[in-house]
Amino acid sequence: MPDLIEQIRLATQALAEFGVHLFNPTIRLGVTGLSRAGKTVFITALVHGLVRGGRFPVFEALATGRIARAYLAPQPDDAVSRFDYESHINALVDKRSWPTSTRQISELRVVIDYQSLSEYQRTLTLDIVDYPGEWLLDLPLLTKSYEKWASESLRLSRQRQRADFAKDWHSYLSTLNPEGMEDEQQALTATRLFTEYLRACRDNNYAISLLPPGRFLMPGDLANTPALTFAPLELSGEGPPPAGSLWAMMRRRYESYKSVVVRPFFRDHFVRLDRQIVLVDALAAINAGPEALLDLEQALGQVLDCFQTGRKTILSALLRPRIDRLLLAAAKADQLHHTSHDRLETILKRVTEHAMARAEVAGAQVDVVALAAIRATREATVRRGRQELPCVLGVPIAGETMAGEIFDGETEVAIFPGDLPNDPDDLLRPKNRSRGSISSPQSPDFRFLRVRPPLLEFTEKGGPALPHIRLDRALQFLIGDRLV
Amino acid sequence: MSKVWKHRPPAAFRLDHGRVIVGKTRKTSPSSDHPVQPTQDAEFEALAITIDDSARSSRRGLSWGVLFWLALGGLLLLAMGFAITGLITGLFARNQELGWIGLALAILAALSLVVIGVRETIGLMRLATVENLRERAAETILGNDRVEARALVRELLHLTRRMPRLARARATLEGHLAEIIDGGDMVRLAERELMTPLDQQARKLISAAAMRVSVVTALSPRAVVDLLFVFGTALSLVRRLGFLYGVRPGTLSLARLIRHVVMHLAMTGGLATSDSLIQQMLGHGVVAKLSARLGEGVLNGLLTARFGLAAIDIIRPLPFAALPRPTLGDLMSEVLGSFGGGEERRAPPESNLAAADVQLCGLKSLADSKSVKFTS
Numbered sequence: 001m002p003d004l005i006e007q008i009r010l011a012t013q014a015l016a017e018f019g020v021h022l023f024n025p026t027i028r029l030g031v032t033g034l035s036r037a038g039k040t041v042f043i044t045a046l047v048h049g050l051v052r053g054g055r056f057p058v059f060e061a062l063a064t065g066r067i068a069r070a071y072l073a074p075q076p077d078d079a080v081s082r083f084d085y086e087s088h089i090n091a092l093v094d095k096r097s098w099p100t101s102t103r104q105i106s107e108l109r110v111v112i113d114y115q116s117l118s119e120y121q122r123t124l125t126l127d128i129v130d131y132p133g134e135w136l137l138d139l140p141l142l143t144k145s146y147e148k149w150a151s152e153s154l155r156l157s158r159q160r161q162r163a164d165f166a167k168d169w170h171s172y173l174s175t176l177n178p179e180g181m182e183d184e185q186q187a188l189t190a191t192r193l194f195t196e197y198l199r200a201c202r203d204n205n206y207a208i209s210l211l212p213p214g215r216f217l218m219p220g221d222l223a224n225t226p227a228l229t230f231a232p233l234e235l236s237g238e239g240p241p242p243a244g245s246l247w248a249m250m251r252r253r254y255e256s257y258k259s260v261v262v263r264p265f266f267r268d269h270f271v272r273l274d275r276q277i278v279l280v281d282a283l284a285a286i287n288a289g290p291e292a293l294l295d296l297e298q299a300l301g302q303v304l305d306c307f308q309t310g311r312k313t314i315l316s317a318l319l320r321p322r323i324d325r326l327l328l329a330a331a332k333a334d335q336l337h338h339t340s341h342d343r344l345e346t347i348l349k350r351v352t353e354h355a356m357a358r359a360e361v362a363g364a365q366v367d368v369v370a371l372a373a374i375r376a377t378r379e380a381t382v383r384r385g386r387q388e389l390p391c392v393l394g395v396p397i398a399g400e401t402m403a404g405e406i407f408d409g410e411t412e413v414a415i416f417p418g419d420l421p422n423d424p425d426d427l428l429r430p431k432n433r434s435r436g437s438i439s440s441p442q443s444p445d446f447r448f449l450r451v452r453p454p455l456l457e458f459t460e461k462g463g464p465a466l467p468h469i470r471l472d473r474a475l476q477f478l479i480g481d482r483l484v
Numbered sequence: 485m486s487k488v489w490k491h492r493p494p495a496a497f498r499l500d501h502g503r504v505i506v507g508k509t510r511k512t513s514p515s516s517d518h519p520v521q522p523t524q525d526a527e528f529e530a531l532a533i534t535i536d537d538s539a540r541s542s543r544r545g546l547s548w549g550v551l552f553w554l555a556l557g558g559l560l561l562l563a564m565g566f567a568i569t570g571l572i573t574g575l576f577a578r579n580q581e582l583g584w585i586g587l588a589l590a591i592l593a594a595l596s597l598v599v600i601g602v603r604e605t606i607g608l609m610r611l612a613t614v615e616n617l618r619e620r621a622a623e624t625i626l627g628n629d630r631v632e633a634r635a636l637v638r639e640l641l642h643l644t645r646r647m648p649r650l651a652r653a654r655a656t657l658e659g660h661l662a663e664i665i666d667g668g669d670m671v672r673l674a675e676r677e678l679m680t681p682l683d684q685q686a687r688k689l690i691s692a693a694a695m696r697v698s699v700v701t702a703l704s705p706r707a708v709v710d711l712l713f714v715f716g717t718a719l720s721l722v723r724r725l726g727f728l729y730g731v732r733p734g735t736l737s738l739a740r741l742i743r744h745v746v747m748h749l750a751m752t753g754g755l756a757t758s759d760s761l762i763q764q765m766l767g768h769g770v771v772a773k774l775s776a777r778l779g780e781g782v783l784n785g786l787l788t789a790r791f792g793l794a795a796i797d798i799i800r801p802l803p804f805a806a807l808p809r810p811t812l813g814d815l816m817s818e819v820l821g822s823f824g825g826g827e828e829r830r831a832p833p834e835s836n837l838a839a840a841d842v843q844l845c846g847l848k849s850l851a852d853s854k855s856v857k858f859t860s
Contacts, residue, residue: 057660058669060806064676338630338664382497389492393499402496411498418494447494469664476669 006263010271014321017272026125027479028272030323033279034299035134035202038331038373040099042279043108043130044088045373045466046475047072050110050126055465056472061114061483063472068113068121075109076127077268083108083130092374093464096453104220105131105269117484124482129269134214137299138262139270139306141212146251150232153212157197161291165200169193169231178233178247186246187229187253191216194231215261227256266306275478276307277327282348283335283448286420290428297351297428304355309364325365327477328352333469334372335448336417337379337390341370341469343420350424367477372469376451382414389416394451402447409452418446600734607734611741614643614731617801621675625668625805633667637674643730643801644678653677672806679802685728687810690792691818693721694785702781714784718742721788722795729799741798749794789815 020026031039049056050070056062075082083106088099110126141149157166172193176186195216202217215228222228230253233246241247280300285292309323330348333341345368349356352368359366377394391414396402398409407413421427456464568590576583617639624633637657644650657677665673697710697717704710722742726733733741789812796810 055663057656057663057673058665060676063673064680341664384495387492389495391497396496402494405496414497414499416492416495416497419492445493447496449496470666473666473669 006267010267013267013272017321024125025123025482026127027482028127028129028274029478030129030270030273030276031279032131032136032276032303033331034136034281034296034303035101035132036284037279037281039130039279040088040102041092042277042329042331042373042471043083043128044085044092044099045468045471047083047085047108047110047128048089048466049468049471049475050112052465054468054471056475058470059472059475060480062475066115066117066483068115070110070112073109073111073125075107077107080105080107080269082106083128092453092466093456096455098453102130102132103218105129105135105265112483114483124479126479129273131265131269132214132218134217135265136303136306137212137214139266140302141258142262142266142306146254147235147238149212149254150235150250153232154234159291162197162201166197169197173232173234176233176246178235178250179242179245182244182246182249187231187249190231190233191229213257213261215257222261226253227260230254230257270306271308272321273323274321275325275327276309276323277329277474277478278304279329279331280348280351281332282330282344282351283332283417286347286427286446287448293351293427300352301354304352304359307355307359309359309362309366322362323359323364325478325481326356326359326367327474328356328366328368329474330368330370332372332448332450333370334375334377334394335392335415335451336370336420337392338469339390340420343422344370346422347420347424347427350428365477369470369474369477371471371474373466373471374453375467375469376454377415380414382416391416392451394449394454396449396451400449402449407449415447415449415451417448420446604734604736607732607737608740611731611733611737613639614729614799614801617643618803621671621801621805622803624671625803628667630665630667630670633665633670634661637661637670640674640678640801647682647730649681650678653681671802675802675804675806679800679807682728682800683796683807683810686725686792686796687815687818689721689724689728690789690796690810691815693717693792694789694815697788698781698785700781701784702775702778710784714788718788718791721792722799725792725795725799729796729801731799741795744798745791745795748798749791752794752797786812786816 031043033039045054048054050062050067051072053062061067072085081104085108091097091099107130108128110128112124112126114122114124116122144152156162157170163170169190172189176190198216215222219228230250233250235247241251278300280296282293282296285296307323307326308321309326328348330344333344336344348370349368356366356368377392380391380393382389382391393412393414395409395412396407396415398407400407402415454467456466572583572586572590575586617636620632620636624636638661641654641657644654654677657674660670660673697714700713701710704713719738719742722745723733723738726738726741731737731741793810793812793815
């Protein structure tokens, strides 16, 4: 029954928007990705390129001069904060530092005045929605019961790498009796330990992706509310919990987390998207080894399952908006020499193949691209002995290490990150390989260094044009067809 | 197959690192004592580009026909040589000075024959290059091959180096060569940059030719005259299109070009029927009711335009991927729009119906002007 009401609500909302869009063509572009995938940088570079006129040869409308101008306009949703484009661009250009991670959902509206191919003056409104990657991981919870979620979380936390971080929480968990009386203090402590475990997973070098519920790590204004005070319990059986027990309390709070946090997010933002780009930091996962990569595969699979993809029809536009173009982007491709980009794309395809197949069957267009929204490196060749290594030149962020060397964030070095395999399965299933662990700290196969934003070149207009890799191709795919 | 992939351990090099030897000592670079060298302008794919002649003529064997013509040609050449030698010796026998003049003339003729031969050969090769380019471009778009696309664009830049109006486009494109752009995108980019001005010019050429043919056919007193005129216009149209797109055909390559165009027309004629031939015939029928000559004129104009479009398909070094292929309706609306006054010219090219309307409008006004002319 609540489902039906929800559906009706979504349909009404879609109908109202359809009417508005009839007179004022609008694209809602969702920029998503797990945290640290580079969403904020992507949006900043995209808006900068549109507004200031970047070097986008492949983005046809801009390259041929059909876009008369693009400018920022007040956003439509009053309850959502504005994407702080100006301070992000300042941080990038002046301080040469990457923007801090997104803490809340934000939105930006860009209005594009262009001339269509049939010579009419038109306007396209582009709404860009940015939100923390962690929140995405909540979407799969909508269809999960508390019991299922608890058992899955526990199973995950007992896996090899995670078990170390979860030690405290596990030992506290064994003292709890789910069927005992409900106790606020117990719930608080369990939540605190559980959150610490999640945070440890996120902050370590292993780049673990699958960490629901996301709001525990980015609570926003809901911190310390009961809706965010619950944790998985060691449950013996299924079935309804005894009234007044700890189990029942946790279960109730889990449900209210879904209805207070997850569902509004899903309804107000996620479901209204027309175009979607999913940024994936595959390199960080490859850096961390096969487990992180498998983790990423699972997380992406769950996230991509939430998208409503499919061909756009009049009926779907009226009742249920769909994403008709989905772009999977391996971000930070500038940490690799361009000759390896195809392999990076293959790896991303392999990691997301199920989701891609599903979207394609539904009629949506799916593309995979290795991109760097802001290119922070140049390319070089280094000869080592008889080998010629394709390298990238860049200034590693202070504190990055490679082979025992710690970089100070000022010197430029040539980085050879290692050869990616032709077959992505070599990365996912290291057991097949004759050598030992894929990324043992002593002799890692890969090391992708994070580098600082580039010193910027100036165009004849005076403003710095941000260098990029295939950002124009991404734009062409995402909005190019609406600008003809 | 999860074999161990060829892999090298990661490493970082300081730019002043001593142990590393200079990368890519391609040219004598000023900073060749520097261990690490940034790659400039996509040098990494500086491939030696040679035109692949094997693709040009797929069947190499000597057929009887070829043998016959070769033998006959040899015979004729022998006969000519014999005659000329006879003539010169005869001249010498009669008068020393006359002999020298004859010899000089003969040498001059031989020399110019060689030059012409070389030029024709180059022209033929250029035509083959263009056809080869187009095929490769289509493949590159499908295969999205980055290295191949770059080689292709370099060849295109070479091909178009003598076109002054493309100077800016060439400079832009050369700038893009250094960037990381995928194969398909690169080819489309090249098409957009280089072909847009040429396509516009080609469109103008074709519609002008079609218009001339229409008018001359409608006004000419004898069928022979307009037959010759249509033929001449078609020939010069193909030639000019060839020069426009950089093929620069000589006599032989022009002949070959026209053969290809005719073949192309024959092959795609069936395809084109569905979209516009009916409409043309209809238009022709209506006009023919008004005046038989006028109808013939319009039909000839349409055929010329169609011929020109087929020629573009053959001559253009890139396939139509990023830019729309000009259509007959498109061209004719331009032609007839200019007949019937300027206001219809702005019709959106993609709507065939609108084009047909314009066509009829234009024809009507043409008919009006004609009838006035004839009655006076």
